[in-house]
Amino acid sequence: MANNRDDPSLDDLSILLSVLEEGGFRAASKRLGISPSNVSETVSRLEARLGVPLLLRTTRSVMPTESGRSLAERITPLIAETRAALADAASSKGKVSGRLTLNVPGAVVPDVLPPIIDRFLLLHPDVKIELVVENSLVDAIAKGCDAGIRYGEQLAQDMISVPIGPRSQQLALAAAPAYLAARNVPCEPDELLDHDCIRYRLPSGPLLPWELRKGKEAITVDPRARLILSVNSVHTAIIYARLGHGIIRTFRNWLEDDFDAGTLRPVLQDWWPTLDGPRLYYPGRLVPAPLRAFIELVARERPPT
Structure with missing residues (x-):
């Protein structure tokens, strides 16, 4: 691979254009x-790097050579576009627009995310949100998402995480009255082994414990x-529980x-466990404007401890 360390810089090329535009x-x-x-040293350095003269110098004027004129014609629009792009990037600091892609588990889709997303869309009408629903323990950033939401997942050292939604959630067991009337109501956990249960299967294969x-x-x-249903089918499982097909365990x-x-x-x-609530995680502290605005909204509307 070619060594580009000695390629002319944008500043050096801008100085050359200034000489040609100002005529000296x-x-x-x-x-x-x-x-x-x-200025003179910069132009001489450029000529030495390229191996061709770019300017014809006299005591009264400076004129471009054929190579200098050709180079100037080609780089002028490129440098102008580069300057415009840099200016746009700097001026966009206070604007919130673009796309925000979040990788989320199905557990936060029904009730944790809707009020937050609704508020965010009202505040930032120029942002488009895409939710990628995935229950596997994946690297959301490697999947092309801006951030992810997970329960209790071990984060890489370069990740930052903040609570989103409830600080804790309780897992409950329930069944239809007709089902419990026809069976012995369990009083201890081991009595669940004698009951029909509605369970979820994880994407990786095993049943959710x-x-x-x-x-x-x-x-x-x-x-x-x-x-047995996919872990994505949480509300379908609740319907089957209402119909009396067994005991369900869910939020x-x-x-x-x-x-x-x-x-x-x-x-x-008495045996319902309480879990830490979901967390929003993302890489580093320098993030795109849509994600930064989302993080700030989450922090403002976070329930008290």
Whole structure:
């Protein structure tokens, strides 16, 4: 591969153009605010690097050679475009526009994200949001997303994470009244082994484990899966639970309406574990404007501890 360390810099090429536009070294030096000798040395350095003369110098005038004229014609629009791009980038600091792509688990889609996304879209109408729903433990950034949301995932050292949505969520067990009326209501975790249960399968293959906790006591049970659904099918599983096809384990906040309506009843309520809420994670502190605005909104609307 060619060594580009000695390629002319944008500043050097700009000095050459200034000499041609002003018609001399002294006029160019006044325009640029540098000494005439510095201007002359820069042009000589360019000629030495390229191996061709770029200017014809006399005591009264400076004229471009054929090579100098050809070079100037080709780089003038490029340098102008580069300057415009740099100016646009600098001026966009206070603007929020573009695309924000978030890699999220299905668990945050129904109720954690909607109020945040709704508020964000109202505040920033020039931003387009894309949600990539994925429940596997993936590198969201490597997948081309700006940021990710996960529960309790180990983060790489160069990642930053902040809470998003509730600081904690409780996992609940529930079943339809008709199902519980026809079976013995479980009073201890091991009695779940005698029941039909509705369970989720992770994208990687295994069933989502049932971890229960009472005070400092924790237990994991592996009840019979009468009905198995993808972990993405959380609300479909709740429908089957309402129809009496077994006991379900899912986030309590998803079941509150059913508890209030009596379509589902709590099971083993003393054993419901509480988990840390989801976290938004992203690389480094210098982030695109849409993501920065999203992070700031999350921080402002974060529930109190």
